[in-house]
Amino acid sequence: MTPDSLDESTTPRGLLGWIGVYLRGMAMGVAELVPGVSGGTIAFITGIYVELVRTIRKLDPALAMDLLKGRVGGAWREGNLGFLAALGVGMATSVFGFAALVAWLLENREVHVWAFFFGLIVASALYVGRFVKPWSWRRGMAGLVGIGVGLALANTHPLPSPEHWLSTFLAGMVAICAWILPGISGSFIMLLLGQYELLVRAISELDVVFLTALAAGCTMGLLAFARVLTWLLRTRYEGTLAFLCGLMLGSLQKLWPWREAVTSYVDPEGREVPLVVRPISPEGWEAMTGLDPQVLGAMVAAGAAVGLVLALDLMARRQGVDHSGSGFRDSAP
Secondary structure (H helix, E strand, O other): OOOOOOOOOOOOOOHHHHHHHHHHHHHHHHHHOOOOOOHHHHHHHOOOHHHHHHHHHOOOHHHHHHHHOOOHHHHHHHOOHHHHHHHHHHHHHHHHHOHHHHHHHHHHOHHHHHHHHHHHHHHHHHHHHOOOOOOOHHHHHHHHHHHHHHHHHHOOOOOOOOOOHHHHHHHHHHHHHHHHOOOOOHHHHHHHOOOHHHHHHHHHHOOHHHHHHHHHHHHHHHHHHHHHHHHHHHHOHHHHHHHHHHHHHHHHHHHOOOEEEEEEEEOOOOOEEEEEEEEOOHHHHHHHHOOOOOHHHHHHHHHHHHHHHHHHHHHHHHHOOOOOOHHHHOOOO
């Protein structure tokens, strides 16, 4: 199933289907471990974006009341909660199981990792752009606005944020919107809002106040933004995709394999982590670091990412799926 194939009568999944959702969740979790890569992008290119947004939109007080009244089975089916559960377990598996591996790769194979994600986002932007039919000057402007927003976010310096539950609540509302949008990651937004270090500390110290405020903000932001995004994709599908395509292209600066740190922050373990970066040439990077720029390896990694997207697209074509956006347009307001 691709981003636009969902309708109200989706065929029930078999075992392989549920395993597929779980694996997609794992891929989204890995993406969110790397600031600059969005889980929403992974959801789009792996074919579950429409279902994800529409399922989140179904989470409302009526569904919560059914659960509280013991009508679990009906609420589970009506809210497609099995899908969210499988996706969430997959994401949790990655976050807790691969965090150390991703950290090791970023420390020891940094160029290859960023090259892979760079190629992934380039291919994803082209993939999304294919569904903007036809490209008009209005949609072109939407794409340019998306590029501008992506560049602005990639070059924004972190904002000062006091250690107050309200700041954490608002940061959660904004960051969760980035999670569901292809292009910018939620962890990157937390960095910009000055909350990332607080989040890491809160998890390690089990700060209940911080985590509760963050969870409440994420919940409110997700429920509200899913409805806005559903409306946009139902009424302005091609224009919204054009904006998201530009957003991904604009954020590429954050993923260029050879870059120079403009602004950094010190993580809880005392390591200096780049926040705002400036792309430089492989030669300039070699002169700055004294390390081999590994251009050939970076090209292979980027090519592997492009090949992955092409393989997913080929699978979708063989299934003869619809890319017209009818999954949103056919849904009830």
